[in-house]
Amino acid sequence: MTAAPGPDERRARHILRSHGVGPDAYGDTMATDDDWWDKIYDEPEPKADPDNEEPAAEEDTPTGPGRFTPQPDYWPRPHLPDALTHVPARAALSPKTRAALYNASAAGAGWGLGLYHQVAASIADCGTRYSTSGALTLGIGSCLLIAHVWDRRTRHWQPAALAWAARIPLATTILALALWAPRA
Known part of the structure; x- marks a missing residue:
């Protein structure tokens, strides 16, 4: 009997699939041969522009929604307590x-x-x-x-x-x- 994969393993599988790694990867980047791991992580070196003396700056921000992209509703917005901003209801006592x-x-x-x-x-x-x-x-x-x-x-x-x-x-x-x- 095999145990169900834990949440960390499921998350790792999802991340690998979204990067096109593995036989059940998402999209057009599905790897089919045996050296799929090397193809994913072997990136070509950026070529230096001979006209420009400065090396080309690498883009720091991810192109799509990344892992560390802040979501608008994630952080709570500070606010005053309701007891200070609203008139309290009338007490039940005279x-x-x-x-x-x-x-x-x-x-x-x-x-x-x-x-x-x-x-x-x-x-x-x-x-x-x-x-x-x-x-x-x-x-x-x-x-x-x-x-x-x-x-x-x-x-x-x-x-x-x-x-x-x-x-x-x-x-x-x-x-x-x-x-x-x-x-x-």
């Missing part, structure tokens, strides 16, 4: 739900970074040392100050991840005030 998730995730990031514990400790300390109204004034004043000085200037930043990161202090302060206020 604007209020998106805003709630945006602020809740920013407050959760503040909790994870440890900012919540610092703000909550300062509000609780003010409530313990002075009064509940003093702690509420500190918490609400902190929220208003952060919103006016910081958040108002950073909410338009692009990309949106920067604006979200800038929202962390305000969302965390509001969370600390909301979680402390019921204990008052």
Whole structure:
């Protein structure tokens, strides 16, 4: 039982046939005698032109479509991603739900970074040392100050991840005030 020829062997056979080599060669160059290999690769030397002092330049490009001829669709053309060039489809969430998730995730990031514990400790300390109204004034004043000085200037930043990161202090302060206020 003979094995089928592999892809390399089939490719080599095709190349040889296209050059007119072998008994099953393509076209008019079909070799029929035994010295067909020598006839294919014995090329005559180019004759020098006596009138022209420079030797005749050999043509570097193949006459037909060669092996290394670039095809127009072969190389990919660089382009911007669709997310930057097209308007994204509307989200399935309502604007209020998106805003709630945006602020809740920013407050959760503040909790994870440890900012919540610092703000909550300062509000609780003010409530313990002075009064509940003093702690509420500190918490609400902190929220208003952060919103006016910081958040108002950073909410338009692009990309949106920067604006979200800038929202962390305000969302965390509001969370600390909301979680402390019921204990008052």
